[in-house]
Amino acid sequence: MAFSSEREKLNLRKRHARARGFAFLCALVTWSSVLILGILLFQVCIDGFGWLDWEFINSFPSRFPDRAGIKSALVGTMWLISLVAAISIPVGVSTALYLEEFAAKGRLSKLIEVNIANLAGVPSIVYGILGLAVFVRYFALGRSLISGALTMSLLILPIIIIASREAIRTVPMSIRYAALSLGATRWQTTWAHVLPASFPGIMTGVILSLSRAIGETAPIIMIGALTFVAFLPAGPMDSFTVLSIQIYNWVARPQPEFHDLAAAGIIVLLAVLLLMNATAIYIRSKTERRLK
Amino acid sequence: MSNYTSRLLFTATILMAGTILLASCSQENTGSPTGSMAENVLSGVVSLDGSSTVYPVSEAMAEEFRNVAPDVRVTVGVSGTGGGFKKFLAGETDINDASRTIKDSEIAEAQANGISYLELPVAYDGLSVVVNPSNTWVDYLTVDELRMIWQPGSIVDSWDDIRAGWPEQPIRLYGPGTDSGTFDYFTEAVNGESGASRPDYTASEDDNVLVQGIIGDENSLGFFGFAYYKANAGRVNVVPVDGGNGPIAPDEVTINDGTYSPLSRPIYIYLSASGAAKPQVRAFVEFYLDMAPSLVSEVGYIPLPESDYIAAKAALANF
Structure with missing residues (x-):
């Protein structure tokens, strides 16, 4: 024990130093990305805060920066996200449940799995082209909210499916065995036990994917969302615009006032995003508590 | 079974009520009672798409046109001159914003699709x-x-x-x-x-x-x-x-x-014959040419000489 205590001490010190170094590196990486985000947000707030008032929220776009607002874009975004959620969540979660709980683990389900994983990596503009060909032209839905929502749903479905499957997989087998041994059918087991238990994980996937959908511009432009819309959509068949397009248009303008308006638009977009996430997190924590 | 049906009916009712609520809410917001009697009767849609260069002009026109004809819905998209022509030549839009004149290949497509159009310069x-x-x-x-x-x-x-x-x-x-x-x-x-x-x-x-x-x-x-x-x-x-x-x-x-x-260079709008047949589209284009001298410079472009606008209006009247 005693014959190499000096060396051991030295060794131990070195190892501790290395551990501290690694921890420091991790912290540095974390904080630098937070810092960059902070600087960006700070810059956006400085530029946009002065333009942010009720007038801005409640006006249609205009060539005068003082009069321009994001009413049609904000309402369009809310319509779109609601429709996307209504379409993609049931389809995505059902698909995940089928693949995890019902489908026979064979070559076919393997094929579907690989395809879904690949679809998650397809660039968003490709979904835009697909949406244009299938929903706008073939199904003749026109350049409407519903076309946009269906296209966006396709875009985020792979993410929802993958996240939901991961969540479903974390539900212990013992819960399924217990339910089945008490005489529950497979459907009852899935609906009453597996789904509620995996719900928080599914919600996380839903939050992430809807956040992605709210910021996407390319596929929405492709399927023909407009830039100047001075009315609110009355139904899913109406034409529309969304926040990201309005922001993009303002950033590209020559006059610097419009760049500040874009910053104000970004603040509103972030606020909508935060509100959405907060709601989802609230629902998640509610359901988590119920399970205990 | 009847329990299930009634629940379905209930859901449908709620959904419909929501849609109607949204619809009435947005109608209330689009209308404003100003505007002359003659143009107040105009309604329907005027759809523009095309060049991002022309967009600020068309946006200004669409914005001002709401004061004249509040029931007309003017929409302006930005998909580039070429992208806009694709939609225009498929008959999907009434007017195309163009920062160049129509290309030969696009003229051929127009002929193939049976679309006739009018080229109107609007600014420099x-x-x-x-x-x-x-x-x-x-x-x-x-x-x-x-x-x-x-x-x-x-x-x-x-x-x-x-x-x-x-x-x-x-x-x-x-x-x-x-x-x-x-x-x-x-x-x-x-x-x-x-x-x-x-x-x-x-x-x-x-x-x-x-x-x-x-x-x-x-x-x-x-x-x-x-x-x-x-x-x-x-x-x-x-x-x-x-x-x-x-x-x-x-x-x-x-x-x-x-x-x-x-x-x-001049920048243009292209008006389709099917668009020109709609009273609200024709009224919008007339308004566009009337207002161009004053509105064009507000958004950073240069108006054409007065005679060009007169010629454009004459061409529109004969189209």
């Missing part, structure tokens, strides 16, 4: 050639010199390649990307062929990026729309262009009277 846009403010040597450039710089296979690498006596410093070029109408027009006016350009320049579809690039680079030379120069005058220097009659700098007067040549 002057392409501005600009340099960094600390560039003290460039006093003007001739069109030949511009061609020497921008032509495909150009060997101009430093400023003294252009004119003897200019510093032996590398020249760095900035310009719009190949998808833009501005690029098409510049290459046609300078290099003689639309789309022909040296490829080794910094390209961006966003003119603000070009402005930033030129501000940050002492040896830069670039070109973009006049509106972007006007918004950044003082931060970039405009270069007068000699098209054969001495160096002329672009401004409201020289672009309007045509002396700033060849780098000023």
Whole structure:
């Protein structure tokens, strides 16, 4: 024990130093990305805060920066996200449940799995082209909210499916065995036990994917969302615009006032995003508590 | 079973009530009781799409038209001149915003689809050639010199390649990307062929990026729309262009009277025959031409001479 205590001490010190170094590196990486985000947000707030008032929220776009607002874009975004959620969540979660709980683990389900994983990596503009060909032209839905929502749903479905499957997989087998041994059918087991238990994980996937959908511009432009819309959509068949397009248009303008308006638009977009996430997190924590 | 049906019915009722609520809410917001009696009866949709260069003009028109005809829904999209023509020639839009004239291939498509149209010039846009403010040597450039710089296979690498006596410093070029109408027009006016350009320049579809690039680079030379120069005058220097009659700098007067040549171009709207058959579309285009002299300059473009608008209105009346 005693014959190499000096060396051991030295060794131990070195190892501790290395551990501290690694921890420091991790912290540095974390904080630098937070810092960059902070600087960006700070810059956006400085530029946009002065333009942010009720007038801005409640006006249609205009060539005068003082009069321009994001009413049609904000309402369009809310319509779109609601429709996307209504379409993609049931389809995505059902698909995940089928693949995890019902489908026979064979070559076919393997094929579907690989395809879904690949679809998650397809660039968003490709979904835009697909949406244009299938929903706008073939199904003749026109350049409407519903076309946009269906296209966006396709875009985020792979993410929802993958996240939901991961969540479903974390539900212990013992819960399924217990339910089945008490005489529950497979459907009852899935609906009453597996789904509620995996719900928080599914919600996380839903939050992430809807956040992605709210910021996407390319596929929405492709399927023909407009830039100047001075009315609110009355139904899913109406034409529309969304926040990201309005922001993009303002950033590209020559006059610097419009760049500040874009910053104000970004603040509103972030606020909508935060509100959405907060709601989802609230629902998640509610359901988590119920399970205990 | 009946329990299930009643629940389904309940859900459907709620959904319908929600839709009606949203619909009535938005109707309340689109209407305003101003406007003359004659134009108050106008309703329906006017759909525009196309060039991002023309967009600010069409946006201003759409905005003002709401005061005249509040029940007409004017929508303006931005998918580029070419992208807009695709929709226009498929009969999906009434009007296309274009920063260039229609191409032969597009004319052929129009004939194949049985679409007839009317070309209406609405304003001038002057392409501005600009340099960094600390560039003290460039006093003007001739069109030949511009061609020497921008032509495909150009060997101009430093400023003294252009004119003897200019510093032996590398020249760095900035310009719009190949998808833009501005690029098409510049290459046609300078290099003689639309789309022909040296490829080794910094390209961006966003003119603000070009402005930033030129501000940050002492040896830069670039070109973009006049509106972007006007918004950044003082931060970039405009270069007068000699098209054969001495160096002329672009401004409201020289672009309007045509002396700033060849780098000023008209921008257009294209009206389809099916669009012109709708009263609200026709009224909108008449309004567009009436208001152009005053609204065009508000958004950074230069109005056409008065006679051009009169000619355009006459063409519209006969279409």
